[in-house]
Amino acid sequence: xxxxxxxxxxxxxxxxxxxxxxxxxxxxxxxxxxxxxxxxxxxxxxxxxxxxxxxxxxxxxxxxxxxxxxxxxxxxxxxxxxxxxxxxxxxxxxxxxxxxxxxxxxxxxxxxxxxxxxxxxxxxxxxxxxxxxxxxxxxxxxxxxxxxxxxxxxxxxxxxxxxxxxxxxxxxxxxxxxxxxxxxxxxxxxxxxxxxxxxxxxxxxxxxxxxxxxxxxxxxxxxxxxxxxxxxxxxxxxxxxxxxxxxxxxxxxxxxxxxxxxxxxxxxxxxxxxxxxxxxxxxxxxxxxxxxxxxxxxxxxxxxxxxxxxxxxxxxxxxxxxxxxxxxxxxxxxxxxx
Amino acid sequence: xxxxxxxxxxxxxxxxxxxxxxxxxxxxxxxxxxxxxxxxxxxxxxxxxxxxxxxxxxxxxxxxxxxxxxxxxxxxxxxxxxxxxxxxxxxxxxxxxxxxxxxxxxxxxxxxxxxxxxxxxxxxxxxxxxxxxxxxxxxxxxxxxxxxxxxxxxxxxxxxxxxxxxxxxxxxxxxxxxxxxxxxxxxxxxxxxxxxxxxxxxxxxxxxxxxxxxxxxxxxxxxxxxxxxxxxxxxxxxxxxxxxxxxxxxxxxxxxxxxxxxxxxxxxxxxxxxxxxxxxxxxxxxxxxxxxxxxxxxxxxxxxxxxxxxxxxxxxxxxxxxxxxxxxxxxxxxxxxx
Numbered sequence: 001x002x003x004x005x006x007x008x009x010x011x012x013x014x015x016x017x018x019x020x021x022x023x024x025x026x027x028x029x030x031x032x033x034x035x036x037x038x039x040x041x042x043x044x045x046x047x048x049x050x051x052x053x054x055x056x057x058x059x060x061x062x063x064x065x066x067x068x069x070x071x072x073x074x075x076x077x078x079x080x081x082x083x084x085x086x087x088x089x090x091x092x093x094x095x096x097x098x099x100x101x102x103x104x105x106x107x108x109x110x111x112x113x114x115x116x117x118x119x120x121x122x123x124x125x126x127x128x129x130x131x132x133x134x135x136x137x138x139x140x141x142x143x144x145x146x147x148x149x150x151x152x153x154x155x156x157x158x159x160x161x162x163x164x165x166x167x168x169x170x171x172x173x174x175x176x177x178x179x180x181x182x183x184x185x186x187x188x189x190x191x192x193x194x195x196x197x198x199x200x201x202x203x204x205x206x207x208x209x210x211x212x213x214x215x216x217x218x219x220x221x222x223x224x225x226x227x228x229x230x231x232x233x234x235x236x237x238x239x240x241x242x243x244x245x246x247x248x249x250x251x252x253x254x255x256x257x258x259x260x261x262x263x264x265x266x267x268x269x270x271x272x273x274x275x276x277x278x279x280x281x282x283x284x285x286x287x288x289x290x291x292x293x294x295x296x297x298x299x300x301x302x303x304x305x306x307x308x309x310x311x312x313x314x315x316x317x318x319x320x321x322x323x324x325x326x327x328x329x330x331x332x333x334x335x336x337x338x
Numbered sequence: 339x340x341x342x343x344x345x346x347x348x349x350x351x352x353x354x355x356x357x358x359x360x361x362x363x364x365x366x367x368x369x370x371x372x373x374x375x376x377x378x379x380x381x382x383x384x385x386x387x388x389x390x391x392x393x394x395x396x397x398x399x400x401x402x403x404x405x406x407x408x409x410x411x412x413x414x415x416x417x418x419x420x421x422x423x424x425x426x427x428x429x430x431x432x433x434x435x436x437x438x439x440x441x442x443x444x445x446x447x448x449x450x451x452x453x454x455x456x457x458x459x460x461x462x463x464x465x466x467x468x469x470x471x472x473x474x475x476x477x478x479x480x481x482x483x484x485x486x487x488x489x490x491x492x493x494x495x496x497x498x499x500x501x502x503x504x505x506x507x508x509x510x511x512x513x514x515x516x517x518x519x520x521x522x523x524x525x526x527x528x529x530x531x532x533x534x535x536x537x538x539x540x541x542x543x544x545x546x547x548x549x550x551x552x553x554x555x556x557x558x559x560x561x562x563x564x565x566x567x568x569x570x571x572x573x574x575x576x577x578x579x580x581x582x583x584x585x586x587x588x589x590x591x592x593x594x595x596x597x598x599x600x601x602x603x604x605x606x607x608x609x610x611x612x613x614x615x616x617x618x619x620x621x622x623x624x625x626x627x628x629x630x631x632x633x634x635x636x637x638x639x640x641x642x643x644x645x646x647x648x649x650x651x652x653x654x655x656x657x658x659x660x661x662x663x664x665x666x667x668x669x670x671x672x673x674x675x676x
Contacts, residue, residue, distance in 0.1 A: 145579070149547035150557055152490070152573050156598075199541045199669070201561060201569045205485055205595070217485060217593075219571055221543055221559050229543050231559040231573050235593065237485065242598050250490070252557065254548050256579040257492075263602065335541070335667060 005030045005300050006067055008092075010059045010083055011074035012037040012046035014161075015097055020074055021049050023292035029300055030070075036062045059083050063090045070095060070303070072296075076166035077177065081106035084121060088113040093120040095299050099181040100316035102173050104324055107317045114313060122299040122309055123316035126287040127186050129295040136251065136258055140190055146255030151187040151230040154248045155179045155286065159216065159236035163208045174214030176202055176327060179234040179286070181319040185311070187222065187230035188318065190251055195318070197223045199335040200326035205237045220326045246286055340634060343369040343404045345395070345419050346411030347376040347383075348506055349433050350499045351460075354626050359408055360387040364634050371398035373419075374411055375503040395422060404428050406456075406637060408630075412506040413514050417442045420457075424449045429456040431633045435523055435657070436650040438514025440676045443654055447647040458633045458643035459650035463489075463528030465625035465632075468601030469590050473532050481594025487532060487570045489525035491588040495549060495556065495576040496520070499585075508552050516554030518544045519657050521586075522574030526660075527645075527653035528590060529562070529570045536652070537570070539563045541669040542660035548577060560660045583607070583618035 007030050009016060024032050035046035036056040043055035056062045063071060063086055071087040073080060073096040081101045084094045094114075100123045101107040114121035127133050140148055159175065161167040167178060188195060200220035209216035216236040223229050248261035302309045322338055329336040342365045344356060360367040360383075371392040372380030384391035392398035399422045406429040409419050416437050420430055430450060436459050437443040450457035463469045475481060495517065496504045506512040507520065530537065544558030557575030564570060578587065590601040607618040636643035655674055663670040 150559070150573070150577065152559075197667075199561060201563065203485060203567075203569070219486070219561060219569055221541065221561055223543055227545055227547060229559060231561075231571060233486075233488070233571070235486075238593060238598050239596075245600070250573075252492075252548070252577045254550075256581065257577060261602075263600065334669065 003029065003304060005303070006069045007032045007072055008034040008036065008062045008065065008068040008070070009046065009072045009074065010036045010062060012042040013074065016046065016074040019287070019289055019292045020072060021046070022289050023296050024072070025050070026293045027297055027300070030296065033068060034062050034065065060086065063087045063092055068092060070300070073097060076172060078102045078169075078171045081110055084110050085113040088117045088119050088121065091117060091119060093122075093303055095122045095124060095296065097124045098316060099123075099173070099177050099320050099323075100313065101320065102171060102177060104317075104321060107320055111313050111317060120299070120303055120309070121313045122302070123311060123313055124295060125182065125185050125311045125316060125319070126291045126295055127182050128189065128311045129298065130287050130291045132260065133186060136249065136260065137190060139258060140251065140253070144255070145251065145253030145257060148191055148251055148253045149228050150252040151190050152232070152250040153183045153186055153230070154233040154235075155183055155246060156233070156235040156238040157243050157246060157286070158238055158240040168208040168212040168214050170213040172214065173323070173327070174204075174209060174216050175234045175236040176215040176218045177320070177323055180218065180323040180326065181316070182286075183232040183234055184222065184322045185315060185319040187232060188224070188315075191224050191228045191230065193224035193226045193228050195222050195224055195322050195338045197335050197337050198322055198326045198329050200330040202327065202330040209236070215327070218326070218330070220329070222322060339366045340364055340405040340637060341366055341368045341403065343371065343398070343402055343407040345371045345398070345407050345409050345423070346374055346415065347372040347380040348374040348412045348504070349410040350496055350502055350504055351433055352410045353502075354623055355408055355410065355630070356383050356387070358626050358630050362630055362634060364638065368404060369398060369402045371395060373398075374415070375506065379502065395419065399423060399426065406431065406633070409433060412512040413438050414512045417446055420446045420449050424453040424455050427453060427455060429633075429637050431458050431460065431630070434459050434461060434650065435514060435519060435654050436647060437654070440651065440655060440658060440674065443647070443651040444676065447651060450647055456633070456636050456643055457647040458636065459645055459647065460626075460629040460633075461524050461527040461531075461645055461650070461653070462625045462629070463524060463590070463604070464531050464644060465628040466601075466604035467624070468604050469528060469532070472590060472592055472599055472601055475599065476532055476592065480596065481592055481599065482596030484533060484568045484592060484594045486591075486593040487529045487568060488591040489528055489572050489574075489589065491521050491525040491572075491574045491586070492577040493521045493586045494578045494580060494582060498580060508554055510554055513554065515657065515661065516546065517556040517576035518558030518574055518660070521576065522558060522560070522572050523653055523657050525572045525574050525588065526560075526656050527649070529572065530653060530656070532590070532592070533564055533568055535565045535568070537562045537656045537659075537672055538565050539669050539671050540656060540659040540663050542663045544661055544664040548575070558660065558664065562656065583616065584620055
């Protein structure tokens with residue numbers, strides 16, 4: 001009988017409702033014992049999702065509780081550092097949504113807090129648990145396409161967040177941080193090398209992005225050790241109807257290449273008298289919901305066995321490091337060393 | 339009927355161009371001059387098409403009275419051929435790149451101007467159906483303001499083309515550049531043609547990564563900024579493994595304020611399945627037929643061809659700038675000083 005982990009969830013908004021709630025309900029070894037949101041109604045409603053009546057408005061009250069092993073953080077990106085560091089200081093393991101943080105100073109403090117307190121800090125880079133990318137990585141590791149030298153990856157969407165949502169706020173970095181850490185981590189994972197230099201062109205296109213000063217579109221070239229490279233694009237600007245074509249991936253190796261695009265591999269499409277439509281599992285979610293279940297289960301296994309996670313806090317920090325450099329590159333109009 | 343000659347059997351484009359030219363309704367393929375490699379192949383074609391056969395450029399020029407030629411030598415000889423033929427009033431369809439340097443490109447253009455002959459360089463994108471549609475929609479404003487244009491274009495390394503000696507592709511003194519330029523110049527021209535604006539800045543990484551034993555680059559990525567701020571990317575090279583179902587593949591993408599469009603298959607193909615494998619066969623290459631037709635009609639109607647020497651020079655300039663960026667590790671501003 002494996003141990004039962006007691007989970008407290010901080011932040012009961014978008015990603016909680018779309019992904020974390022169903023995932024935690026799927027995991028037998030986890031029991032959600034408390035929820036927390038600055039909006040009390042949301043915290044209360046979330047607690048009902050798990051048939052409990054224990055919810056908080058202030059995260060400090062949740063992390064004080066002795067009967068909580070793991071804190072799951074689903075709050076706006078710029079708050080990850082403060083909440084996770086305090087949780088770790090209270091001896092809790094932390095599962096935190098990506099990005100790890102929005103500044104390198106914050107991510108460094110988070111990593112230090114994890115080491116100092118002897119607790120895990122897991123960052124939810126879901127791409128590493130998605131069967132599509134896991135299987136591509138397996139084909140790469142089998143050596144079937146030789147040595148991988150070039151990765152092109154695009155993640156495109158029409159961000160559906162309301163105009164006043166925190167995603168648009170400059171301090172959260174816009175799409176360049178939000179999806180940027182995903183594409184950077186994926187490229188680094190596939191190439192198996194470390195980023196050396198980045199050159200980026202970023203734009204603020206939609207009104208929400210212009211008003212709040214965030215970037216909602218960006219392309220970048222990253223040069224890696226071993227003379228490898230990646231051409232990456234992230235967008236919150238693609239029209240709504242484009243959203244089912246969310247990602248495309250091209251991995252070029254010395255003996256072959258791998259191509260994947262949601263456009264070519266969508267499992268179904270619908271034709272009526274007006275149009276052809278591709279069904280989407282969720283307009284706001286870029287991973288299949290099962291991915292979160294896999295990810296959380298893996299993190300709990302790592303706690304149980306003291307093993308190293310498939311995505312470490314250092315990996316997440318590196319993804320952010322590249323993105324911070326990309327922003328600098330775009331703003332200064334020159335390539336930036338990482 | 340135009341009296342037409344072919345000079346050079348070095349470029350593998352000859353495989354499709356020779357029969358296209360020979361069967362054109364307004365052309366009589368009078369003479370073939372194999373002044374470089376693949377003489378046997380040229381001789382066979384001369385027999386097949388009932389053309390006179392030469393191996394010496396001087397003899398070809400002095401013996402033949404021609405209206406037009408198609409040049410398929412290696413690009414280092416384009417200037418030599420133009421300097422001997424243009425003064426005789428021969429119109430010129432010169433394969434790409436127009437030359438191996440901007441200086442030679444300028445000389446070729448001025449030779450054509452001075453002698454009042456048409457000069458056209460065949461780039462495929464303007465004659466591929468999906469890309470034509472994209473251009474029409476951009477012109478009509480159906481995408482609104484254009485934020486981003488992307489092109490990918492890959493081919494198999496040309497030295498694997500069966501039945502031809504294409505070794506010059508691996509000799510920089512004859513080819514001018516390596517795989518990125520060979521394949522990517524079509525993509526670069528395609529984007530410039532789509533947006534009809536000059537490129538202001540280029541950043542690129544172009545290296546030999548795939549074929550360790552060759553002396554030239556085989557893959558590259560470039561990030562360009564067009565006048566007005568549109569961001570363009572090109573990923574191109576000899577990145578199609580030998581097992582790839584077709585020699586070439588390409589994509590074109592546009593993102594604007596009103597919509598987005600993807601041309602996923604500018605080269606149309608059909609698939610043949612047997613008990614061992616699946617084979618893709620390119621349809622009739624309508625783009626090549628139309629390119630030859632455009633050149634012929636520009637002569638018959640006495641007007642500028644759709645793709646001029648200047649256009650080809652502009653595309654070459656962006657490619658030269660991309661190589662310069664890759665060598666210096668900086669973003670390069672255009673126009674270049676020759």
